[in-house]
Amino acid sequence: MIQVTNLTKHYGRHVAVDDLSFTVEPGVVTGFLGPNGAGKSTTMRMILGLDKPTEGQALLNGKPFAEHRAPLREIGALLDAKGNHPGRPAREHLSALAATTGISKRRVAEVLDIVGLSEVADRRSGGFSLGMAQRLGIASALLGDPHTVMLDEPVNGLDPEGILWIRNLLKSLAAEGRTVLVSSHLMSEMALTAEHFIIVGRGRLIADMSGAELTALTQPTSVRVRSPHAGQLRDLLAGDATDIVIRDHDLFDVVGVDADDIGARAWSANLQLQELTPARASLEDIFMDLTKDAVEYHGVTDSTNNTHETEYAR
Amino acid sequence: MSATSTPATTSGSLDTALPAGDVSAHNVTLVRVVRSEWIKLRSVRSTIVTLGLTACAVVAFGVLVSMLSNGAPIAADGEGIYDPAGNSLFGAILAQVVLGAVGALVITSEYSTGLIRTTLTAVPRRLPVLWAKMIVVAAASFATMVASLLVAFFVGQAVYSGGGPSASLSDPGVLRAVLAAALFPTTIAVMGVGFGALVRHTAAAIGILVAVLFVMPTLFDTLGGVWDDASKYLPSEAGQAMITVVKDSGDMSPTTGLLVLLGWIGALLAAGMIALKRRDA
Numbered sequence: 001m002i003q004v005t006n007l008t009k010h011y012g013r014h015v016a017v018d019d020l021s022f023t024v025e026p027g028v029v030t031g032f033l034g035p036n037g038a039g040k041s042t043t044m045r046m047i048l049g050l051d052k053p054t055e056g057q058a059l060l061n062g063k064p065f066a067e068h069r070a071p072l073r074e075i076g077a078l079l080d081a082k083g084n085h086p087g088r089p090a091r092e093h094l095s096a097l098a099a100t101t102g103i104s105k106r107r108v109a110e111v112l113d114i115v116g117l118s119e120v121a122d123r124r125s126g127g128f129s130l131g132m133a134q135r136l137g138i139a140s141a142l143l144g145d146p147h148t149v150m151l152d153e154p155v156n157g158l159d160p161e162g163i164l165w166i167r168n169l170l171k172s173l174a175a176e177g178r179t180v181l182v183s184s185h186l187m188s189e190m191a192l193t194a195e196h197f198i199i200v201g202r203g204r205l206i207a208d209m210s211g212a213e214l215t216a217l218t219q220p221t222s223v224r225v226r227s228p229h230a231g232q233l234r235d236l237l238a239g240d241a242t243d244i245v246i247r248d249h250d251l252f253d254v255v256g257v258d259a260d261d262i263g264a265r266a267w268s269a270n271l272q273l274q275e276l277t278p279a280r281a282s283l284e285d286i287f288m289d290l291t292k293d294a295v296e297y298h299g300v301t302d303s304t305n306n307t308h309e310t311e312y313a314r
Numbered sequence: 315m316s317a318t319s320t321p322a323t324t325s326g327s328l329d330t331a332l333p334a335g336d337v338s339a340h341n342v343t344l345v346r347v348v349r350s351e352w353i354k355l356r357s358v359r360s361t362i363v364t365l366g367l368t369a370c371a372v373v374a375f376g377v378l379v380s381m382l383s384n385g386a387p388i389a390a391d392g393e394g395i396y397d398p399a400g401n402s403l404f405g406a407i408l409a410q411v412v413l414g415a416v417g418a419l420v421i422t423s424e425y426s427t428g429l430i431r432t433t434l435t436a437v438p439r440r441l442p443v444l445w446a447k448m449i450v451v452a453a454a455s456f457a458t459m460v461a462s463l464l465v466a467f468f469v470g471q472a473v474y475s476g477g478g479p480s481a482s483l484s485d486p487g488v489l490r491a492v493l494a495a496a497l498f499p500t501t502i503a504v505m506g507v508g509f510g511a512l513v514r515h516t517a518a519a520i521g522i523l524v525a526v527l528f529v530m531p532t533l534f535d536t537l538g539g540v541w542d543d544a545s546k547y548l549p550s551e552a553g554q555a556m557i558t559v560v561k562d563s564g565d566m567s568p569t570t571g572l573l574v575l576l577g578w579i580g581a582l583l584a585a586g587m588i589a590l591k592r593r594d595a
């Protein structure tokens with residue numbers, strides 16, 4: 001279990017993590033989400049005692065991480081930096097880590113096998129592809145058979161097969177009763193893996209809830225309508241209970257009227273429809289919505305520009 | 315690609331190697347951290363190659379100096395430039411920079427690659443990592459130097475035996491001089507680890523090392539006065555005092571030289587410990 005209380009980190013005048021409190025429970029995969037620069041990696045480094053919090057604290061199974069006598073047995077971590085010397089073979093890298101806590105060579109071979117690197121284990125890791133380097137990082141996280149696994153953007157650089165593999169790996173680790181915290185800035189990926197979500201933006205906690213609770217936050221289902229007579233249709237549908245968002249000259253979303261009703265009204269008014277799609281807000285939409293004010297680094301051509309006012313980095 | 319294909323889809327075998335009960339059997343100890351650092355040192359080929367080349371250079375340089383100085387005049391008072399044992403050990407002076415750089419790299423390369431974060435996750439109390447690195451660097455440097463200096467000494471004396479007087483290991487002070495000549499670059503290597511821990515950057519650490527070893531002595535000489543007196547407390551001068559078999563009058567004694575070097579290491583160790591413990595990794 002990871003307990004974070006009032007965790008705050010300042011880098012000079014920049015506040016990277018701002019009074020963050022949450023608990024990561026064992027038994028489920030917890031997704032740690034937030035836009036770029038939200039403070040996810042910084043929070044993870046503070047949990048590991050690598051960065052010293054400006055305020056607050058992080059406890060791992062009731063103790064600051066540094067107080068554990070067999071740290072690799074407590075937590076296995078993959079951080080965003082590659083974290084191995086390019087001139088050192090994968091097996092030696094893991095052996096060196098294993099040696100600090102008396103883990104056997106057999107276990108090193110075993111984790112190499114689990115991540116699928118056995119055949120290249122004696123090659124220098126500098127020649128590894130991004131995906132292979134990522135697998136080596138995951139191998140080092142699994143080395144101590146830890147109670148807690150914490151991975152920073154583990155799917156980075158993995159091929160589709162690798163992504164599927166890590167998804168199953170994380171789920172089975174959680175099913176074994178371990179605490180699993182995985183960061184990502186992609187809700188689409190985490191939605192398939194995690195059951196619980198901690199969402200941060202600009203260093204602050206935005207949401208800490210299960211997928212079901214997140215979905216319940218959504219507004220009523222909207223319906224996407226495409227028609228050459230979009231203007232007339234909007235006039236027809238406009239009313240107190242409806243909310244219309246114009247997406248394009250021939251495209252808009254309606255909230256408050258269901259698809260059957262829209263179809264019937266268009267039919268009776270003799271207006272042609274090209275598309276009529278009921279849409280349920282996905283976890284990704286909810287995530288986008290929750291973090292839209294916290295996004296620090298926007299692209300200039302943001303697809304949500306026409307509905308939201310784009311906020312640029314301060 | 316075939317190398318990464320079809321990894322196990324679950325962690326099914328995770329529990330088999332490490333049953334949950336024996337966590338205390340996995341406590342981190344200094345001995346274990348030393349073992350870990352030793353694996354790291356020997357598993358990077360460039361480090362091993364560097365140590366090997368250093369050994370070759372020490373032998374070659376010692377033999378070369380012996381050949382060049384063979385037959386040089388002996389000063390009337392028996393002191394001065396002619397030091398058959400010392401000359402054959404000249405390579406130690408050459409080795410100091412290389413070993414210092416190896417020492418610095420042992421820690422700065424971890425910062426440049428991000429490995430330090432993995433290392434400190436395994437050893438979150440941090441300080442054992444610095445001690446272990448110093449121990450491992452000292453052992454590797456000392457072994458490299460003793461082996462190569464012994465070869466240099468014997469070949470060097472063989473060169474002399476044709477001409478002027480030569481030395482033998484059993485002569486007074488000679489064995490001590492060989493060990494001292496091995497110890498001096500070893501202390502510089504350990505200082506390299508210290509500078510590396512302080513500045514965390516390869517070029518900066520090696521730059522500082524070169525400045526302390528080569529620039530400061532010249533600078534102090536030029537400044538003169540108090541500075542000139544102070545210059546004998548620089549590592550290079552102290553090391554010279556430690557190595558020399560035939561002494562110039564007014565030189566520091568070998569023991570004092572060693573103590574000065576140990577003082578440098580102590581100061582750097584303390585500063586390195588504070589930097590490692592206090593600063594974010």
Ligand SMILES: Nc1ncnc2c1ncn2[C@@H]1O[C@H](COP(=O)(O)OP(=O)(O)OP(=O)(O)O)[C@@H](O)[C@H]1O
Nearest residue numbers: 011014016034035036037038039040041042043185
């Ligand atoms: N060592 C540091 N010094 C100064 N600023 C830092 C440092 N580390 C992080 N920051 C800043 O803190 C903020 C949070 O960064 P962090 O890397 O934790 O974000 P993140 O959520 O992991 O982002 P991403 O999704 O891009 O990985 C950023 O604005 C970053 O620039």
Ligand SMILES: [Mg+2]
Nearest residue numbers: 040041080152
């Ligand atoms: Mg990050």
